Amino acid sequence: MARTNFLVTGMSCGHCAASIKEALRGVPGVGEVDVDVAAGTVAVEGTGLDDAVLRAAIVEAGYEVPGTAAV
Template identity: 65%
Template sequence: MAQKQYNVTGMTCEHCAASVKEEVGEVAGVSEVVVDLAAHSVTVHGTDLDDARLRAAIVEAGYAVADSISDSVAA
């Protein structure tokens, strides 16, 4: 299973987290979305994750992707 983590700016509340989870969760291959408001990060788990689509989903939710923190694949 693949994992991608992003540093996201502008998230300040649970509504922000819910918006991001909803948009990112609709991207093909996504099985789980974890939002950490304190760290301003979004971690996505799934298969065949498309970086461009994940970033676009975060932007669609109304937030900016500052940087990709990590990109890994678990065996």
């Protein structure tokens, strides 16, 4: 299972985390999503993950993805 990490801006609460999780769980291949609002990071685990599709899902949920987190 692959793991991809993103820095995400615009998150401020549990509702933000829930919105991002919901958006990413709709992407094919996504198995688990971990959101750390305080750190501004989102980690996605799954198979056959497409970075561009994951970024687009986060953006469509109303958040910004300035770059991939180095974790």
